[in-house]
Amino acid sequence: MKKFDWILILFVLGLAAALWGGWTLLHPASDAPVAIVRQDGETVERLPLDRDARITVGSPEGGYNTVVVEDGAVFVESADCPDKICVRTGNIREVGEVIACLPHRLSVTVESGEG
């Protein structure tokens, strides 16, 4: 084979590798589930369960819920709704589990981490 052929082969392989590397960097696969926090149907936060976090979500009428991620689970630490069922639900960590606060129309759903 001629020298030009080798240069071409290397160039094409290099380009392919660069594209694959770029794609992987832009779409990192994460095994950790993610807690999706929605207020009135709109996503307000995405909290990966492998990173501790604390956020407070306000509802339009002035109420609040404090959502905490700790040790791979997510829970509502405090809220000013009358029954506090969201707080009393405790922590969730499995894909598919949901904590909901009906008066504040807030939901916290654990989803799979890929994509």
Add this chain to the structure above:
Amino acid sequence: MKQAFAGILAGILLLFSLSGCAKKEDRRVYTQTFFEGFDTVSTLRAYADSQADFDRLADLFLDRLAYWNRLFDIYHDYEGISNLKTVNDRAGQAVKVDGEILSLLEFGREIHSITGGMTNIAMGSVLTLWHDCRESAKEHPESAHTPDPAALIAAAEHTDLSKMEIDRAASTVRLADPKMRLDVGAIAKGYAAGKIANALREAGMSDGTVNVGGNTVTVGRRPDGPWRVGIQNPDPDGDFLSVLGLSDLCLVTSGSYERYFEVGGVRYHHIIHPDTLYPVNLYLSVSVLSADSALCDGLSTALFNMEPDAGMALVESLDGVEALWMNADGSLTRSSGFAAYEEDSDEEV
């Protein structure tokens, strides 16, 4: 140059095939939670090929949820339709209603018969007294009180389901006892959940779960196996009571740990015994499994008020029905076929 050309072509093909490998499966599971309807939280989980496809299903879910909620609501009037509140408000008169309401009421008769009267949709006059005490306890916890016993006994005189007259030809229902009131809280959510799941199936959902306030209907399965449905532990720090593998089956859980009020440190929950007229505390949670969502719902109410032996006998006598009781001491009791549906609770739901 022919070789070079072939080389470039091969390279381009290689590039395309690599980016093809990186592309992900489009079909995945989506979840949405709804707060409108039956004074509770509802959730749709379904496999769809795109967000747009899922949104179509979610819109239909919400539409159906609102539809059944309007018809079965005993607390609100809705412009232009006669619903169960209308029937109650005009007790004594025949009220023309949508045939779907009559179907629910006929199911009410069926469940009354199956449970020996333990689930009775004609208990509205008694349940209203408890509902009012619960609502006022929310506003004024310091003056929380239980209903006046004399009022309860008087109300219980008007809970005879045989006084509910249905005329299918005229599409009317009449409460012959003007002091009687219907309350379908024991069956409405399970009934609606089943109807909503059917509507979604017809609209093309092949695999999904519908949950209306603790009434879960599973349709199809996941790629890895049946839907995994966990039974919530009344203790927030505890694990699921059980995780079940369900495909085209329903699970309804009734519990005493969310809808209640306290008087002098004593809890009074929302499931009222038809004879004692008070809540019963034999169990913290009762779950019923079968292919019929409305049946599960109606049974869970009855079982909550039945002694263990009587409840077990009822479940065992019904084909295709299984149940799990969490007793007041925290122990679990299962019907004979329940364990066959249980899965390892360590894996993801």
